[in-house]
Amino acid sequence: MAQAETVEKILNAALVLFAERGFAETSLRTITGMADVNLAAVNYHFGSKKELIQAVFSKFLQPFCEILEKELDSLEAAQPEGGAPSAEQVISCVLDTMLKTTTVCGVSVQRLTRLLNLAYTQSQEHLRHHLVANFGKTYHRMTTLMHKTMPGVSPVEFYWRLYFMLGAAVFTLSSFDSLRSILNTDYSTDTELEEVLHLMVPALAGMLRSPHDPT
Known part of the structure; x- marks a missing residue:
């Protein structure tokens, strides 16, 4: 999977889940599960949950x-x-x-x-x-x-x-x-x-x- 596609899938999943559940209630594991990527991909592309929130x-x-x-x-x-x-x-x-x-x-x-x-x-x-x-x-x-x-x-x-x-x-x-x-x-x-x-x-x-x- 291309890196740009991985980033987009993570962002789209995070946007939907944050909007529906809130920040604290949404785990990175839930996001990566919806995005169908591994957990390490979030840290690699965004660094932390805070930076993912900002990116969304x-x-x-x-x-x-x-x-x-x-x-x-x-x-x-x-x-x-x-x-x-x-x-x-x-x-x-x-x-x-x-x-x-x-x-x-x-x-x-x-x-x-x-x-x-x-x-x-x-x-x-x-x-x-x-x-x-x-x-x-x-x-x-x-x-x-x-x-x-x-x-x-x-x-x-x-x-x-x-x-x-x-x-x-x-x-x-x-x-x-x-x-x-x-x-x-x-x-x-x-x-x-x-x-x-x-x-x-x-x-x-x-x-x-x-x-x-x-x-």
Whole structure:
């Protein structure tokens, strides 16, 4: 088996298992069993479980950031002179990029958002350092554009509003299959993922821009 094929098989198995079970609950032996490679292959190609976790995130965040940078370039270039994108435009750009990334990586939005959730809900400080070092520039650009739409909101309040918004988005997308099933049962109707993303844009923008009440 070619080395590149071995690496890809390990990454794909790890991505699926981490998303479904979590980091601590997924052993390297389980990953290599699904990938059908020997245990030594993980150490040879990645060095450790921590580095494998980082590589899994890089697998989808690298194309995500590359696509998003181009999308944001186009979005800013389309603005009137001196103008800035709206929160809705930036959010739409991010969600569209997420869909495009799933096509490039061959992984569902549900799995990608479950992994993003794990980065914050499980103790993986090394992963957060990795994400900031390698993808922090694009994240900073995105959040700066969002903050510009709310000049009166302090950095601390914006920080919390941003994570309220991200938390709602991650929960909805990572739980999409379950939420869709409940909708089918309770309302006898269905909603495709693309339609849900469209519905999310004004709701998420509203979380960012809701009026500040100091009381």
